[in-house]
Structures are given as C-alpha cells and as structure tokens.
Amino acid sequence: MRFHTITTLSFLLLLLPVAAEEPDSDESLRAFMIECRTAIQPGDPADFLMSRYRPRKDLWAQWMIFQDAFHVSPAEKEAARREIRQVCGELRRGRAWPHRERPRLRIPFLTMPPEIDGKISGEWQKAVRLSATYERDNPVPVAGKTARWFFGWDRETFYAAGEFQAEIPAEIPERPWEGTCAELFLNPSLTLGVYWELLFPPDRSPLFLMVRDNQYGYRDYPAWREKTGIRSAICRTPEGFSFEAAIPFRLLPNYQLGNAPEAGQILYLMAVLVDNRRYISPFPLLYDSHNPACFAEVTLTGPDQEDAAKSSTQTNPKFPQGGGTVP
Numbered sequence: 126m127r128f129h130t131i132t133t134l135s136f137l138l139l140l141l142p143v144a145a146e147e148p149d150s151d152e153s154l155r156a157f158m159i160e161c162r163t164a165i166q167p168g169d170p171a172d173f174l175m176s177r178y179r180p181r182k183d184l185w186a187q188w189m190i191f192q193d194a195f196h197v198s199p200a201e202k203e204a205a206r207r208e209i210r211q212v213c214g215e216l217r218r219g220r221a222w223p224h225r226e227r228p229r230l231r232i233p234f235l236t237m238p239p240e241i242d243g244k245i246s247g248e249w250q251k252a253v254r255l256s257a258t259y260e261r262d263n264p265v266p267v268a269g270k271t272a273r274w275f276f277g278w279d280r281e282t283f284y285a286a287g288e289f290q291a292e293i294p295a296e297i298p299e300r301p302w303e304g305t306c307a308e309l310f311l312n313p314s315l316t317l318g319v320y321w322e323l324l325f326p327p328d329r330s331p332l333f334l335m336v337r338d339n340q341y342g343y344r345d346y347p348a349w350r351e352k353t354g355i356r357s358a359i360c361r362t363p364e365g366f367s368f369e370a371a372i373p374f375r376l377l378p379n380y381q382l383g384n385a386p387e388a389g390q391i392l393y394l395m396a397v398l399v400d401n402r403r404y405i406s407p408f409p410l411l412y413d414s415h416n417p418a419c420f421a422e423v424t425l426t427g428p429d430q431e432d433a434a435k436s437s438t439q440t441n442p443k444f445p446q447g448g449g450t451v452p
Contacts, residue, residue: 151206154213161216171219173416174212215412223264224409227393228421230255234388234428235277235284241369243358245275245288252277252284255396261404262411270365272398274407278425280385283372283392285309285323291365292401293327301326302399307368308414310336310395313379315417320393321377323355327366331357336415388427393420 165175190197190205232253239248252275257266270290277284287307298304301324312320318338325331333350357370374380377392397414398405410419 154206154209157213157216161220164220165216168418169219170222170224170411170416170418171216173412173418174215174219218262219411222409222411224411224419227418228408230276230394230421230423231426232276232278232423233426235279236428238279238282238371239277239284239286239369241356241358241371243360243367243369245273245286245367245369249275249277249286252286255407257407259406259409261406261413264409270400270405272405272407274396276394276423278374278386281373281375283311283374283377283386284370285311285372285396286367286369287325287396287398288362288367289365289398289400291327291398293361293365294401297326297328301329301332303402304328304399305366305401306399307366308395308397308399309370310397310414310420311372311377312393312417312420313377315393315420317378319378321372323357323370323372325357325359325368325370327359327361331359331368331370386425388425390425392423392425393417394423395420 161171161175165171189195190202193202230253233251235251237248237251239246239252255274255276256272258269258272259266271288272290273288275284275286287309289307291305294304302308304326305328306324306326309323309325310320311323320336322334322336323331324334333353333355335350354376355370355372357368359366359368374386375383380386395410395414396407397410404410404414406414406419408419408421410416
C-alpha cells in the first residue's frame with residue numbers, strides 16, 4: 126500500500142508564533158502546528174503523518190500563500206487554508222489516538238512446518254491465531270467479515286497465513302492495494318528502517334518488496350522482486366481467499382549474515398486485509414499500513430516454553446483503552 130500524501134504544509138509552519146484561540150482561524154492553525162512540533166515525537170502514532178510534512182520543499186508556496194507573503198487570488202488563499210486545515214484535522218485525530226503502546230504477541234515455535242499450499246488446515250493448530258478486526262483509523266474493534274491470521278516460526282523460517290471473507294472486485298486493479306489483497310509487513314529492526322512488504326492478491330501472483338526509509342523520512346519503494354526464496358501459495362474460497370507463506374529468516378535484515386533466530390528475539394509485524402479498498406487489521410491501525418508505531422512487537426518463543434502453548438490458543442487479542450498489550 127502507498128501512503129497518499131496530503132499536499133499542504135512546510136516545516137516552516139511549525140516555527141510560527143502562537144496567537145489566537147478561534148478554532149479555524151489562521152492563528153489557531155499556526156498555534157496548533159507549533160504544539161504538534163513539540164508534542165509529537167518519534168514513536169508517537171501521529172509522527173507517521175507529521176514526518177511526511179517536515180521535509181517537503183514543494184510546500185513553500187503553500188506556506189507563503191498562507192502567510193500573505195505575496196499577492197494571490199482569494200481562491201488560491203482559501204485553497205491553501207483548506208489544505209492546512211485538513212492536515213490539522215488529521216493530526217488532531219492522531220494525537221487523540223488511544224493506543225499509545227504497540228500490541229505485543231508471542232509467536233510459537235512450530236515443530237512440524239505447515240505445507241505451503243494456500244489451504245488452511247490443522248497443521249496451523251500450534252500457531253498463534255488472530256481474529257480481531259480493526260478498521261483503519263478506528264480505535265475500536267468492529268464486527269463483520271471474518272479475517273483470521275496465523276503465525277509461527279522454526280530454526281530457518283517465519284510462517285504466516287491468512288483466511289478471509291472478502292469481496293473480490295470484478296476488475297483487477299493494476300495495484301492490488303486498490304482492490305483486495307492481504308498485506309504482511311515483517312520488520313526485524315525499527316532502527317534500520319528496512320523491512321519486507323508482502324502482498325497476496327486473490328487474483329494474481331504475490332508481490333514482494335523490500336521497503337526502506339530514505340534520508341527525508343519517506344518510504345522508498347524499489348522494484349518488486351520476483352525471485353526471493355519466499356515460498357507462498359494463494360487459494361480462492363467460496364467466501365474470499367486464503368494464503369500461506371514461508372519467509373526464510375536469512376532474507377531479513379539482522380539475519381542476513383547467517384545468524385539463526387532464537388527464542389526471545391523480537392521482530393515487528395503488521396498484517397492488513399484490504400477488502401475492496403477497506404483496510405482491516407488484527408491490530409489498531411492509524412493512517413496507514415506502514416505506520417511503524419502500529420506494528421506489533423512479536424517475541425519468538427521456544428518449543429519447550431509454556432507460554433508458546435498459551436500463545437497458540439490466542440484468538441482475539443484485546444487492547445486496553447490506553448495501550449496495545451495482548452494478554
């Protein structure tokens with residue numbers, strides 16, 4: 126999925142003096158942006174949105190218009206004001222987001238690896254199972270179509286699967302995230318800014334991509350990779366589709382030197398069902414699938430640990446009003 130940037134705002138807006146109290150006045154918008162500059166720090170759920178505006182050099186014009194630095198038509202001035210007001214609305218929603226801590230999961234060790242044929246069966250019985258459904262930008266889980274996710278690991282491979290009720294569009298869009306697909310993001314380190322994005326559409330071959338931050342804080346999207354060593358399969362079902370995937374640890378940053386995964390190690394994960402443009406996740410999801418503050422922290426558990434058995438029965442994670450820890 127791609128983040129649709131709202132073209133508005135330069136970081137200069139963040140440096141303006143605080144003024145009036147009126148909700149939609151130019152002065153109140155400036156004051157709010159100054160407040161965001163101080164309050165929104167890296168790791169905050171709203172920082173994903175804020176970081177998109179800090180480096181945008183093409184927003185100088187909007188800033189100059191908003192500041193009456195040169196003469197423009199009333200229509201141009203109102204357009205600049207409208208865009209800035211929209212950004213402030215998005216940031217207010219982010220600052221009010223109740224899930225200030227990321228979800229946490231324990232991923233069990235699978236002594237018998239599943240067969241990767243796209244068909245979910247009893248071989249996933251020992252995997253962690255998630256069935257909560259959060260719509261994007263909604264902090265409260267919703268009832269509706271079934272979406273089930275499964276995760277596990279062994280000494281060489283991270284396993285993932287999903288089974289979904291979903292609407293398959295009659296016309297196949299060029300970009301799967303504009304139709305229906307499963308999205309899986311696997312990140313072994315938040316500090317590296319490099320992770321895998323895996324897309325599993327029901328109507329075509331899967332797409333694999335290594336995503337990285339560039340020097341401006343944006344996501345770089347190199348070409349889709351075909352030969353990766355990732356094994357996967359997708360099946361259509363009467364109510365939607367399912368997928369299974371086996372991702373070798375050696376493909377992940379932090380494991381590419383041949384160091385083996387071990388119990389107790391931590392990775393970060395996001396799982397999203399795009400159901401005909403409707404975004405659904407087992408975790409609370411703000412703004413976008415790529416928001417790192419919403420990625421779940423997953424701990425690999427060993428084959429002999431009692432908590433692995435407890436994790437395998439986990440079907441519907443609960444998230445406290447102010448946090449995101451799975452019990």
